[in-house]
Amino acid sequence: RRRVRRCGEQIPGPRPLPLIGNILDVGLDSKKLHESAIRFFDQYGNTFRVWAGPFRLLVNLAEPSDIEALLSKSKNLNKSFNYEFLHPWLGLGLLTATGERWKKHRKIITPTFHFTILEQFVDVFNKQGNILISILRRKEGEGPFDIVPLIDLYTQDVICETAMGVELNSQTEGYASSYLQCVKNMCELLMKRSSRPWLFPNFVYRLSSLRRQEQKYLEILHGMTNEVIRRRRKQLQEDPTLFEETIDELGRKRKLAFLDLLLYSTLNGDMLSDEDIREEVDTFMFEGHDTTASGISFALYELSQRPDIQEKILEELKEVFDDQSEQISLNLEVLNKLKYLEQVIKETLRMYPSVPIFGREITEDLYLPSVSADVPPGVTVTVLPGLLHRCEKFYPDPHTFNPENFSPEAVSSRHPYAFIPFSAGSRNCIGQKFAMLEMKAVLSKIIWNYSLQIDPTFEMKVVSEITLKSQYGVRLSAIRRTHN
Numbered sequence: 001r002r003r004v005r006r007c008g009e010q011i012p013g014p015r016p017l018p019l020i021g022n023i024l025d026v027g028l029d030s031k032k033l034h035e036s037a038i039r040f041f042d043q044y045g046n047t048f049r050v051w052a053g054p055f056r057l058l059v060n061l062a063e064p065s066d067i068e069a070l071l072s073k074s075k076n077l078n079k080s081f082n083y084e085f086l087h088p089w090l091g092l093g094l095l096t097a098t099g100e101r102w103k104k105h106r107k108i109i110t111p112t113f114h115f116t117i118l119e120q121f122v123d124v125f126n127k128q129g130n131i132l133i134s135i136l137r138r139k140e141g142e143g144p145f146d147i148v149p150l151i152d153l154y155t156q157d158v159i160c161e162t163a164m165g166v167e168l169n170s171q172t173e174g175y176a177s178s179y180l181q182c183v184k185n186m187c188e189l190l191m192k193r194s195s196r197p198w199l200f201p202n203f204v205y206r207l208s209s210l211r212r213q214e215q216k217y218l219e220i221l222h223g224m225t226n227e228v229i230r231r232r233r234k235q236l237q238e239d240p241t242l243f244e245e246t247i248d249e250l251g252r253k254r255k256l257a258f259l260d261l262l263l264y265s266t267l268n269g270d271m272l273s274d275e276d277i278r279e280e281v282d283t284f285m286f287e288g289h290d291t292t293a294s295g296i297s298f299a300l301y302e303l304s305q306r307p308d309i310q311e312k313i314l315e316e317l318k319e320v321f322d323d324q325s326e327q328i329s330l331n332l333e334v335l336n337k338l339k340y341l342e343q344v345i346k347e348t349l350r351m352y353p354s355v356p357i358f359g360r361e362i363t364e365d366l367y368l369p370s371v372s373a374d375v376p377p378g379v380t381v382t383v384l385p386g387l388l389h390r391c392e393k394f395y396p397d398p399h400t401f402n403p404e405n406f407s408p409e410a411v412s413s414r415h416p417y418a419f420i421p422f423s424a425g426s427r428n429c430i431g432q433k434f435a436m437l438e439m440k441a442v443l444s445k446i447i448w449n450y451s452l453q454i455d456p457t458f459e460m461k462v463v464s465e466i467t468l469k470s471q472y473g474v475r476l477s478a479i480r481r482t483h484n
């Protein structure tokens, strides 16, 4: 306890009050947590602390050298205490798991997002992207509309068809709409709990109205994931050859996708229980769609105000594609050539990191060079890409969208930990390559087919609800381009 107190004195932050610490400075409105963080960052610097009550010290990092000290070592891998709030929903899936369990699951799952399997997934990005374009066709002439619900359905269909092997047809039949609404409600609820320290202990939370609400959401969320697992199990029982790593017509070795591998592992050696599998499916259904939907939506918001950048993307697409017809056909090779589009996506994730904050519980001493402080076990550390990425020290004019921030020269002259949208180190995002390709694929299709214009009356309000969201969607007009 004495070491924690000393650490609290070494690191700058607002003066704590007896018993309540800095709870009043932070505020109780979950929607304002980000604003409070900006205030502390401006006042106390890139590494600052707050006391959540008399005993819980939170050290917040937006300084690359300190973030490197935390993430680059293979210690302090346990997520912070508030990830426990996700347990009723995601159980101990990869995002929330700790210790040996995390290591074992990460090892099993890693090959299912390895680059060798991504080729297979590009076929799905193509197919679902074409469906999205056909839906946008029906919007032509309607004037400005909110594109975010369409993107949500697209990303949901993509994660289910790639990772789970299940075609949901949400884009055409709206199947997942209630699940998606429920994900939104659940994230809001979790943010509320995170900003009310008296609801942290489970025995108090269980008596609250939030918990009753949560149980209703869980029925829908778990109902959906159970249904996905049931459907895939049935397909595999009817056709066990789906478990075989066959060679497809292009001579590519077909690898087992995520859910198949999990189901296969249980058949062969009983490595994961049914409960383990459901928790991983819940984790990947959420992480695999919500984050990319956020990235794609913010990219569309910025692009719809920047015809010059749209034009540059189009030029690059014209250079890369031989086929200049309406439905450009994507593969891994051409996607890898789209370097400017990659800069656009990185710039989007700089300004709007889908996961603006993540945390670790300190279990082994951590030295923070920027404040010359030792952080002892028992302290919670949060990493704040949302603040770091908008810091003038690393990005001149940080609130302006400028893909040149990711030109090779700009990248090579910056601290490698000044851009961490996917976290870093051994607990980094397992879906990083998948996400980059999915975002590239869909943005290529949209920009190839449409010139985008923001609705001039639209005002963006960014909210942080576990993932970063635009509260009122993104209202834009899509004007069809023609290609010969």
Ligand code: HEM
Residues within 6 Å of the ligand: 079, 094, 095, 096, 106, 163, 283, 284, 287, 288, 289, 291, 292, 295, 349, 353, 354, 355, 358, 359, 420, 421, 422, 423, 426, 427, 428, 429, 430, 431, 432, 434, 435
């Ligand atoms: C733009 C898209 C994405 C962004 C910005 C993003 C960002 C992140 C970040 C920052 C973390 C670390 C979180 C933490 O430490 O608590 C993370 C972890 C994770 N992400 Fe992503 N993610 C994206 C897409 C995806 C996709 C598409 C998948 C699945 C296909 C995925 C699955 C995961 C999983 C399972 C973890 C936990 C990994 C572990 O702890 O071992 N993410 N992601």
